Amino acid sequence: MLELHFIRTNKERVLQGLKIRNFTGEELRVVDEVLQLDDTRKDTQTELDSILAERNQLSREIGGLFKAGKKEEAEAMRRRVSELKERASGLEEKLKATVEALNEALYTIPNIPHESVPAGNTDSDNEVYKPWPGELPQLESGALPHWELAQKYNIFDLELGTKITGSGFPLYRGKGARLQRALISFFLDEAVKAGYEEIMPPLLVNEDTARATGQLPDKEGQMYTVERDNLYLIPTAEVPLTNIYRDVILEEKDFPIKLTGYTPCFRREAGSYGAHVRGLNRVHQFDKVEIVQFQHPDRSYNTLYEMLAHVEGVLQKLELPFRILRLCGGDLGFTSALTFDFEVYSAAQERWLEVSSVSNFETYQSNRMKLRFRDGKSTRLAHTLNGSALALARIVAALLENNQTPEGIVIPKALQAYTGFSRLD
RNA sequence: GGUGACGUGGGUGAGUGGCUGAAACCACCGGUUUGCUAAACCGGCAUACUCUGAAAGGGGUAUCGCGGGUUCGAAUCCCGCCGUCACCGCCA
Incomplete structure (x- = not known):
């Protein structure tokens, strides 16, 4: 499949190439679709990562609190982590669905023809x-x-x-x-x-x-x-x-x-x-x-x-x-x-x-x-x-x-x- | 097909719940020393995604066969799958 980075930085060339392959205007929309899905993917990834980072941080603190014998504080923190986990699992599902849709769309985009490829149908x-x-x-x-x-x-x-x-x-x-x-x-x-x-x-x-x-x-x-x-x-x-x-x-x-x-x-x-x-x-x-x-x-x-x-x-x-x-x-x-x-x-x-x-x-x-x-x-x-x-x-x-x-x-x-x-x- | 053991970085191999992306050694790369080579010593050495930065770089997340689960926290515990090895069965 094409590299996302390439599509993003050479969008015109991609569209041009697909036209050589006789893509119709309707079919060309897949390029924008891919870029949008990738944006969603990035945003979701970033959000998820920050939640996981917080979870990891809190978990480390909980470990310290248990060792220090501060049970109540640890319990309170555990509840906070539980909330984070729920948010994380929602985002994980969204991320998974986005990546799947993204790949599916990418699979429908053929390789971009070399500049020497002549136009033609058959x-x-x-x-x-x-x-x-x-x-x-x-x-x-x-x-x-x-x-x-x-x-x-x-x-x-x-x-x-x-x-x-x-x-x-x-x-x-x-x-x-x-x-x-x-x-x-x-x-x-x-x-x-x-x-x-x-x-x-x-x-x-x-x-x-x-x-x-x-x-x-x-x-x-x-x-x-x-x-x-x-x-x-x-x-x-x-x-x-x-x-x-x-x-x-x-x-x-x-x-x-x-x-x-x-x-x-x-x-x-x-x-x-x-x-x-x-x-x-x-x-x-x-x-x-x-x-x-x-x-x-x-x-x-x-x-x-x-x-x-x-x-x-x-x-x-x-x-x-x-x-x-x-x-x-x-x-x-x-x-x-x-x-x-x-x-x-x-x-x-x-x-x-x-x-x-x-x-x-x-x-x-x-x-x-x-x-x-x-x-x-x-x-x-x-x-x-x-x-x-x-x-x-x-x-x-x-x-x-x-x-x-x-x-x-x-x-x-x-x-x-x-x-x-x-x-x- | 059956039973059992195992699956950690390029390789060997530690690691049975937290400070382990992961010891040590080997290989590899850079450097110091050396007349050269070797040896010794010092340093570096996974991948992907992502945030930040003009860049150099810095931060975060994920990955210890793969996929689920338990837990505040998993290489480590549980389940499924795949693979490797051994023995049995079958067989060119």
Whole structure:
């Protein structure tokens, strides 16, 4: 969530940012509401504190009086303290209710977009930050979309996944399964080479964890839940990886902290069906290697571009045509200040598929998480960033389609050491 | 899942109702001494909120796993939850 201090001292910027996110005049009122609630909170806190201070003072005196054997005086004082206690408990309730209302309001305010974020409503307003410089691949007539290639080569099976679980849970087999494993290892190795520490985190997380990275309450419907144990299946490795540093105070010399992890990702993705979600285009379970960084606020944007370059490098090694988009205000994730999406061109479907999203959250997540670092005498919130490097399912889709030949599917050179075969047939 | 023990600051670890935000030691930071290093000595060393001040700073409140309760007063007593460890049960 946004820092109260920031809202207070940069109100105009906050309002401006929310407008970029297409907040209406009505919706903008939440900013004033937050500031008013915070005023109430402060006043209540101050009043309560002074009552408690008096209580503590009197209690100390009572102790002295008892020791001195002055029973009557002590009794009189006790009655005074009782009165104070009643007033205090009323204020405590008010304080609690105010803080709750304040947090609720704060949770409805998304991150303020970075100044470079273009205005816009939908994904069609996203800016092409880096177009694909060459020609887009053209397939010969008779080229198949990946779901048909899957049948032809028996590499994954959606119907079997449906039989076992439900739609959107693909089952990979044979060389298809091997290709998955190869991509995961390749992506992890690339990240480790770039200085990221490899983590294998839990796949189920608790409520605190889901709240800290912003899945709760903003995207509650996106996650699968294990109600009996009050746990959530992770929608991305970002959640457990970032939460490693929840409630931690770092030293400045700790920066940057770079983590990577492979996990399956589970997403309910309620909504649209049809051609755009066929095959592996959108599934409920997919594999992804994530990169996460924790950085000093002054350097986080350099880090963002470094992460962009990393993803670019990996895609180049896979020899896939891709472009980079800068998300517009309307398409920007709730917790992000600036996001770049990577899209890979899928030649058989003749459309771009999103395979990575790289974001700087600035202090939005770290404020929820209380992730700070020591800055002289005080503490400051760190910046958190993350990106996919990369998401498998759509990479596989593009790989299969773009590399199909009459002799089978050609495996990119960089991947052959991992697959153990150079052609999938 | 059952039974038992335990949960104190970065670490070890004192502390069973008041003067304990918390001893001592270690680690860490600053300084003195030393030709350098080491040692010794002195000082500092939690977080959040808040009031005050131009600032340096000063005051207050809360926090000893979490949440309730008892009491004038709780790290200390009571209840619930969570976690750790040990043993048993189950088990890849």
